[in-house]
Amino acid sequence: MDPGRSGLLAIVLIGLVVACALTFTVWTAQPEAESVPPPPLAAPVLTAPAPTPEALVVSVVGLVPKPGLITLHTGDRVADALQGAGGALPGADISALNLARKVSDGEQLYVGVPPPPELATGSPVGSARGTSGNGNDSKIDLNTATEEQFDELPGVGEVTAKRIVQWRTENGRFASVEQLREVDGIGDTRFSRLRELVRV
Missing domain, CATH: 1.10.150.320 (Photosystem II 12 kDa extrinsic protein)
Structure with a gap:
């Protein structure tokens, strides 16, 4: 065997070994990438429930399909009470009713009929509310x-x-x-x- 060629081959092999060793050393010396934790989930926003309107009861009598007590809520109007009683019957005159007026608890609405005589003074047809007996009737x-x-x-x-x-x-x-x-x-x-x- 030619000693020149064998010596060259040995040098090449030694170089490859050294290169592999250096590559392994550099690769193992690199710091490990730190895993980033996911961002925390945002807490759900809790909204307070809307307050329930206060209930009130009115009486609807006269020319309506369903006369009687109607349960409404604060802020409801005469039109809501009339709708709750099924609306006015055909031919009923509701011109004296202020449909936009807000109703109050305990009042009585007369639809298309006059109120009793003792309630008629000072009260329009369809919205008599009773008398107090203290001289306010007039x-x-x-x-x-x-x-x-x-x-x-x-x-x-x-x-x-x-x-x-x-x-x-x-x-x-x-x-x-x-x-x-x-x-x-x-x-x-x-x-x-x-x-x-x-x-x-």
Whole structure:
């Protein structure tokens, strides 16, 4: 065997061994990649349930398919009570009913029929609420009277009567006679003349 070729072959083999050793050393010396933990899940947002409207009961009588007690909620209007009773029967006159008025617990609605005589004074057909026996029967109820009834009051007139009903439609029931001052066109002088003629 040629000693020159065998020596060269030995050198090549030694070089390969050294190269493999260096490669292995470098590869094992590399730091291991750290695993990144997944981001924490966001906690679910809990929303408080909406408050349940307070229930109230009204009585609907007259020309309706289902007269009787109707359960409504605070903020419901005469139209809701009428719908709960099945609506007005054909031919029933509901023009005296203020369908936009908010109802109150315990009141009675007369649909298409006049209220009993003891309730008729100062109350329009379809919304009589009873009498108190304290001399208020002759006064106009601010929460149930019609434009025609307000128009009959001294110093009111058609325009102011419309404004009173409009205030009631936009703001709900009058809580006191004093709130009549909030109606456009009713100043101190006119209010002083009306305060003894109306009630709530």
